[in-house]
Amino acid sequence: MDAPFVLATMARRGLLKPGPPHHILRQFRELGKWGYGLAGELRQAAARSPSRVAVVDSAGACFTYGELLDRSSRLAGALPVSAGDRVGVLCRNSADMIVVLIAIASVGADPVLVNTGLSASQLSAVTAAQGLKVVVHDEEFSALLSGFAGAIEINRTLAMIDSVPPVVLSPPPRPGRTIVLTSGTTGMPKGARRPTPGGFSPLCSIIDRIPLRGGVRMMIAAPLFHTWGFAGLQIALALRATVVLRRRFEPFESLSFMRDQDCTALIAVPVMLQSLLELPPELALPPLEIAAVSGSALPGGLATRFMDRYGDILYNLYGSTEASWASIATPADLRAAPDTAGRPPHGTAVAVLSPSGTPVPTGETGRLFVGNEMLFEGYTNGSGRELHGGLLATGDLGHVDEAGRVFVDGREDDMIVSGGENVFPSEVEGLLAGLPEILECAVIGVPDDEYGQRLAAYVVLRESATLEEDTIRSYVRSHRARFCVPRDVVFLPALPRNATGKVVKRDLPR
Known part of the structure; x- marks a missing residue:
């Protein structure tokens, strides 16, 4: 991706504002040492804006970037894991979950994001299939993990943090790689190895179309174990944003918490918008500037109803665990064609191919393939997905209209x-x-x-x-x-x- 685009996007989104020279120098030094994964993004944010609030949750936790770095570094020194280990995280959205994720990555272990909706038998199978050494979990999941020797209740991590003096960590011999589980709606969840960004390009591809700005206060309502919720966390750290979390999405309570926390952005899944629309109209959203959704199909009727009530603030990202993103629909796209998945952002290619691999004419349905910098690195069981000319099969069927907008017609296995x-x-x-x-x-x-x-x-x-x-x-x-x-x-x-x-x-x- 070209440097002029990256610099122009970062400038438009307020990421190149002047600051204390020594903070800026330290910021880029940390990125150079730690890279652009969770551990590096936290360190660059703490170096540039140590006193800015990084995360607030509904349990009362409130950590600055400096405090988040201190807590995650202490926990990294106390967790019984090392570089290369796989560590499950079975938690609902909370500040402590973020501390755990960054601590795992900071020692070079691989965080495995575990779906909180798994049954006991599924969880047992995932634990074995992913070779998890440890699972850090919320108290409510203790019974599901009673037979697993490596289970650590997240409340115990608080004592671990207190037992370790302040520490400055060195980068691990290998960076931690996040593993996201597929949804498992058609079978046992598989582990997808997520790549670590190699620079600011992936961030700029997203914020060029979804106008999130540096320092934004955003509620991440999508689960952090989900690709979209986790992407929201990565974006937030890069933007030195304030992340606002609730353990569960309950429409009225979440709306009230967003208002109390002065949120101007919401990261959600489409069904959450539907539940917000079921609230009485007089319970208006806080003055949101952005509501960005992903994770499942956004019905055109829902998009229109939401914007009619709350304004043209809705953005829809079409992607998957394996492909990251393929296209992004802006409010203008959704007004013009409410059921569109939008257009490929900068640096992304989408192709509609026939079963034989040849491009189909504009407007005709075919197999959707996508290429970008963040395609997954394969499943942890050694399998992958079909590639064609460097583009990854999404498993969806769709078409592109004359305006270049992508439409998803359905899953290949649903037709x-x-x-x-x-x-x-x-x-x-x-x-x-x-x-x-x-x-x-x-x-x-x-x-x-x-x-x-x-x-x-x-x-x-x-x-x-x-x-x-x-x-x-x-x-x-x-x-x-x-x-x-x-x-x-x-x-x-x-x-x-x-x-x-x-x-x-x-x-x-x-």
């Missing part, structure tokens, strides 16, 4: 063939989401004796709303081809979701 026609469940999901009576819905393919496969729609109605199955079928029939009409319509009190808000379709009743 069904009904009576010889290709049908994308996500297309019908987006259509049904526009009905005012429907709060949320999921659409999947099911076997059909006549057509091979047909769609089934699972619908959650808004409180006090009523809707008949035939009304839903008629609505789809009036807007789409007959093979898009769901054979089955099932009303549910709620959709089964994992801890990141994704619908777990295997748990839908059949």
Whole structure:
């Protein structure tokens, strides 16, 4: 990526403001020694702005960058791990979780971000598959880890920190590499090795499109164990921002906490926006300038409703654990085409290819491939994903319009063939989401004796709303081809979701 773009972006986002020369010198010296991972980004922030508040959480913790560095360095010296070890972190969002993550990285061990929604059997399998030496966990998960000898309750780390005098660490022989687990919505979660940024380029690719500024106060509502929540933390450290955290996202309480903490940015997943819209309109958001979402599909109707109420502040990043990012939709993109995934940011390439690997014409659906500086380094089990000309297969099908906007039509493994026609469940999901009576819905393919496969729609109605199955079928029939009409319509009190808000379709009743 070209230096002029990086410098211009950093200047626009307030990262090149003058400061004490010795602070600036120390800032770049720390980056040179430690690199651009968690440990290095914290050290550059502490060198430049040691007294700035780094993190505030709902449990009352409040650490400056200097304090965050001191606490993480002490813990690094006390944890029973060393360079190359894999260390699980099973925690909800908190300041202490950030201390733990940075401490692990500071000794050159690999933090493994563990989904808080895993069952005991899944957790046991993940612990074995990832070869975890230690798992640092919240108290609420103690029973799930009762059979694992390396479990350390996070409250114990407080005593560890107090037992170690102030320490200045040297860079480890190898940098710690973060491992993010895939969502596991279709099987056992796999560990994806995340690369360490090699400079400011990845940061600038994001903040060029999502206008986060240096020193911003941002609530990271997305779970920190998730790719998007973790990316929010990386961005925050690079921006010397103040991170605001709550253990759980509860709409009213989270809104109130954002207002109390003067947040101007929100990092969330789409289902959180839906829950905010369910609050009474008089409970307005604090004066947010940015609400950035990722992690699952953003229905076009939800994007429009959110911006109609709260203003054109919504940004949608389309990416994955393996690909990092592929495209970013700005408010202007979402106004022009509410169901778009946006455009590739600077330094990113997106290609739509046929099954044979040739580009498809503009507007036609094909397999989505993406290339950028932060493609994952493979799964921890030694497997990888398909590459074509240096571009990584996302596993999604989609198309690009004449304006260069990317649209995700569905997962490759979700598309069904009904009576010889290709049908994308996500297309019908987006259509049904526009009905005012429907709060949320999921659409999947099911076997059909006549057509091979047909769609089934699972619908959650808004409180006090009523809707008949035939009304839903008629609505789809009036807007789409007959093979898009769901054979089955099932009303549910709620959709089964994992801890990141994704619908777990295997748990839908059949």
